[in-house]
Amino acid sequence: MKSGNRRKTIRRISKYLLVVVVALALGVGSALLGVGLVTEKDLIRNGAWYTGLTYGSEQAGMYTRAAVAIEWLFALNRSEVIYYMADTDDAGQLLRSSCDYRIEGSSLDAYASWWSITVYGADNFLIPNEQNRYSYTNKNIEYDEDGKFTIFCPQLLKRATGSLRVIKRKSLLLCACIIPHHLFMRTSILLNCPIL
Amino acid sequence: MKNWIKLIVITLLLAAVIHVATVAVLPYGITLYTLLGMQHRTPGGQMNMIYQAPPTTADSRDVVRPSPDLLYSICVYEVSDKPLHIVAPIPDDTYWSMSFYAINTDNFFVVNDRTAKSNPADILLVGENMPYHDTGNSEVVIAPSNMGVILFRILVTDGYG
Numbered sequence: 605m606k607s608g609n610r611r612k613t614i615r616r617i618s619k620y621l622l623v624v625v626v627a628l629a630l631g632v633g634s635a636l637l638g639v640g641l642v643t644e645k646d647l648i649r650n651g652a653w654y655t656g657l658t659y660g661s662e663q664a665g666m667y668t669r670a671a672v673a674i675e676w677l678f679a680l681n682r683s684e685v686i687y688y689m690a691d692t693d694d695a696g697q698l699l700r701s702s703c704d705y706r707i708e709g710s711s712l713d714a715y716a717s718w719w720s721i722t723v724y725g726a727d728n729f730l731i732p733n734e735q736n737r738y739s740y741t742n743k744n745i746e747y748d749e750d751g752k753f754t755i756f757c758p759q760l761l762k763r764a765t766g767s768l769r770v771i772k773r774k775s776l777l778l779c780a781c782i783i784p785h786h787l788f789m790r791t792s793i794l795l796n797c798p799i800l
Numbered sequence: 801m802k803n804w805i806k807l808i809v810i811t812l813l814l815a816a817v818i819h820v821a822t823v824a825v826l827p828y829g830i831t832l833y834t835l836l837g838m839q840h841r842t843p844g845g846q847m848n849m850i851y852q853a854p855p856t857t858a859d860s861r862d863v864v865r866p867s868p869d870l871l872y873s874i875c876v877y878e879v880s881d882k883p884l885h886i887v888a889p890i891p892d893d894t895y896w897s898m899s900f901y902a903i904n905t906d907n908f909f910v911v912n913d914r915t916a917k918s919n920p921a922d923i924l925l926v927g928e929n930m931p932y933h934d935t936g937n938s939e940v941v942i943a944p945s946n947m948g949v950i951l952f953r954i955l956v957t958d959g960y961g
Binding site for chain 2: 619623624626627628630631632634635636638639661662664666667669670672673674675676677678679680681683684717718720722724728729730731732733736738739741
């Protein structure tokens with residue numbers, strides 16, 4: 605009798621333990637998935653580039669705040685800086701260290717007092733390279749006669765291949781523009797991914 | 801059969817609660833973890849002290865997506881007991897900003913080299929509902945959380961980004 609009761613108790617505890625474990629997996633998993641999906645709605649896109657409307661702002665909802673904590677901790681809000689991101693090329697393929705990239709664009713100086721294009725690994729940190737060069741800015745980029753620039757990225761990505769495991773998955777291009785006024789701007793930067 | 805349905809409903813309800821709790825707590829947890837890491841960089845691991853971070857490289861791992869074009873100084877603030885008075889000289893001819901973040905990730909105040917009312921910038925950071933003495937010279941900023949971080953950014957244009 606005693607043994608039967610014990611078995612019943614063990615079965616009940618196991619059942620509730622299973623409920624807790626499944627609920628934890630579902631709850632945390634769906635939360636992380638939801639953060640990505642819900643914040644996706646808050647993005648506006650122009651070609652490969654996208655930007656968030658409320659990142660870092662006090663108007664951000666709880667899903668956006670969670671996304672900021674994971675990927676944008678201490679980003680400046682839009683009154684100060686606009687961040688454009690691209691994690692795919694123009695063909696929609698994820699940026700990879702096995703590809704060489706060319707970024708073509710026009711000067712953004714009319715809109716921004718300073719702008720910079722930086723490459724990050726999938727871990728959201730800078731990618732090690734021999735030159736210690738991580739970005740191009742309007743202070744060190746060269747323009748052609750038509751006022752356009754072309755950046756070749758093999759030096760940024762290829763050199764890191766093998767030295768940083770995480771970037772084999774995907775990389776991220778980030779264009780940060782410091783804006784002098786509250787101004788919404790669409791960038792005309794193109795992203796190409798020819799295998800050179 | 802009824803028992804199984806009951807268990808599934810309980811599981812889903814519990815999952816929904818955990819889902820909301822995770823999304824709500826995540827910003828606070830990650831920010832607090834990062835702030836405590838930053839605080840240990842200051843002499844004596846003190847709050848309300850400024851830490852000058854080295855130039856940003858691939859080895860910079862404190863905060864995600866650091867800008868290689870900026871020099872960062874960091875101050876983890878704590879204003880539950882008394883306000884924090886900040887006087888910061890603004891450099892000439894380059895971008896400079898002082899941005900304030902609450903524990904929930906909100907960037908609740910920014911002042912830059914163009915918007916600063918004086919040089920040096922003079923800010924009095926005050927906790928919510930806390931009485932303070934207004935000197936008249938400082939710009940008063942109310943912190944939505946008693947703990948957070950102030951980031952000073954200076955654009956450096958020498959060398960590569």
